[in-house]
Amino acid sequence: MDISNVDLLKLQTKVMQNDSDVQGFAAALNAQFQQLAGEIINVLTYSRIDQLSEEVLDILAWQFAVDWYDATSDLATKRQAINDALKIYRIRGTPAAVQRVVEIYFGDGVVEEWWEYGAVPYHFRVTTNNSAATNEKAALLSKAVQAVKRLSAVFDGVVITDVETTPMYFAGIAHTGEFLTVKQVVT
Numbered sequence: 001m002d003i004s005n006v007d008l009l010k011l012q013t014k015v016m017q018n019d020s021d022v023q024g025f026a027a028a029l030n031a032q033f034q035q036l037a038g039e040i041i042n043v044l045t046y047s048r049i050d051q052l053s054e055e056v057l058d059i060l061a062w063q064f065a066v067d068w069y070d071a072t073s074d075l076a077t078k079r080q081a082i083n084d085a086l087k088i089y090r091i092r093g094t095p096a097a098v099q100r101v102v103e104i105y106f107g108d109g110v111v112e113e114w115w116e117y118g119a120v121p122y123h124f125r126v127t128t129n130n131s132a133a134t135n136e137k138a139a140l141l142s143k144a145v146q147a148v149k150r151l152s153a154v155f156d157g158v159v160i161t162d163v164e165t166t167p168m169y170f171a172g173i174a175h176t177g178e179f180l181t182v183k184q185v186v187t
Helices: 020-043 046-051 054-063 075-083 085-091 095-106 135-148
Strands: 110-113 123-128 154-160
Touching (some): 046 054, 075 095, 095 110, 095 123, 095 135, 135 154
Parallel strands (some): 123 154
16 A cells, blocks of 8 residues: 555545545545655665665764764765664774775775784774775774774775786797817817
C-alpha cells in the first residue's frame, strides 16, 4: 500500500462513503495526509546519508560529535566520515581506527608502527603514495588522526612518497673467440 496516494474516503465502508460529513472530512484530510506522507522521508536521515545535502551532513557531524570531520572536505569524504562514525567510535584508539581515517581522507595509505621504521616506542606514522595527497590534505589527515589515535601514541606525521613506473631494459652480450698472440721474432 502506497500511503502517498491513499484516499481516506475509499477506506470507509459503503454506508460511510455516502455520508456527506465523512466525505467532507475525507476531502479535508486527504491533502494533509498526502503532505505528511511526503515528509516521512525526511525522518530517515541515517539510512539516507548518501542522499543528504552538505548542510545536513555538517549538522549530523556536530550531532554525532565526529571529531575527525572536516567541514571543508569534499562531499564524498564528508559522507564517508559520517557513515563510518559509529564504527570508528567502537575502535577508537586503535591502529585500525587510524587506518580507517587514512582511507577516508587519502583513499589509501598505511599506518606504520614504530618498530616497522625504527622509531621510538609508541610512535607511528602514515605513509602513502597517493598522487592526490597534498600538503593540505596531509594537514587535514594529521588533525583527523589526532582525534582518533590513542592518547599515549605519538603521531610522527605523514610521509608522502612518489612512485613512478619507469621502463627498464636489460641487455647482455656474449662473446666467444680465440686469443691469438703474435710475437715478433728478431734474428
